[in-house]
Amino acid sequence: MRVADIQLAITDEQWRDAQTIWDYHQMHHELRPCDAAIGLGSHDLGVPVYAAELYHTGLFPTLVFTGGPNPTHPERFPRGEAVHFREHALELGVPESAILLEPKATNTGQNISLSQEVLASAGRKVRSVMLIAMPYMERRAFATCRKLWPDVEVVCSSAPLEFNGYVKVIGNEKHVIDMLVGDMQRVIEYPKLGFAVEQEVPEEANAAYDRLCRAGFDTRLIKS
Known part of the structure; x- marks a missing residue:
């Protein structure tokens, strides 16, 4: 049983979509000395x-x-x-x-x-x-x-946590997915506003984002 299954009826597809966005947010940089x-x-x-x-x-x-x-x-x-x-x-x-x-x-x-x-x-x-x-x-x-x-x-x-591990730390599955979706929106929209450089968004990550938005994981979205 996934973390917080008892708290929220989040579907397996939504969980997979959240994992896809989690993976996209990770830069996978090799740690090396910095100033x-x-x-x-x-x-x-x-x-x-x-x-x-x-x-x-x-x-x-x-x-x-x-x-x-x-x-x-x-x-x-x-x-x-x-x-x-x-x-x-x-x-x-x-x-x-x-x-x-x-x-x-x-x-x-x-x-x-x-x-x-x-x-x-x-x-x-x-x-x-x-x-x-x-x-x-x-x-x-x-x-x-x-x-x-x-x-x-x-x-x-960032701390080397897997998605499941981070949900356990935070203790609220819905809240974590909302945060993932909110940051995804900012990655997509902020370059248009001059706040960030543009990032390539894979089709599967964009589709996962759209599905989660439609499913109501939207408390961290910036309202237009």
């Missing part, structure tokens, strides 16, 4: 936990945490995502001297642009950057960074 890393704001502590793990492997010397209060769940990190993420990373052994803070961003574009400013103000010369994001957000983060910071080499990473 700095940016831990993007999110609704849980997965990003700082994985960022601390990667820091301890020596992949980057500087780590920026970025994000103000979470717009969807402001109660989870009332002092802002970046502040809470920094505190958690310190608890996990990342030294204070390695962490920079960007506490104002409210969207992914600001995560990138404001973190770039923080790094420059700190005198960090960045030719390569690792973006540490939620697993379903890798592709959107990559496309956004390529648009706003085109001269930097980008490596995307």
Whole structure:
């Protein structure tokens, strides 16, 4: 039995469609040393936990945490995502001297642009950057960074979780699929608005997205 089968009557086809979109969002970049890393704001502590793990492997010397209060769940990190993420990373052994803070961003574009400013103000010369994001957000983060910071080499990473594993962590199957669909919409639409570079969308991923939208997985969609 899949996670949350008791909570929601999600069909096998919908589950397969969600898996297809999950796979598309993953960039599958090979991890390699970078001049700095940016831990993007999110609704849980997965990003700082994985960022601390990667820091301890020596992949980057500087780590920026970025994000103000979470717009969807402001109660989870009332002092802002970046502040809470920094505190958690310190608890996990990342030294204070390695962490920079960007506490104002409210969207992914600001995560990138404001973190770039923080790094420059700190005198960090960045030719390569690792973006540490939620697993379903890798592709959107990559496309956004390529648009706003085109001269930097980008490596995307996220906690190595399979789709089933991430659903278990979050604990709500419908909510996870809604987030996958919402990010898919942004990957498709944001280049038209100048927010990101265009990404090729395979036919099977686009069809899965359309079916899930029609089935009502739409709480994270941007309304036109």
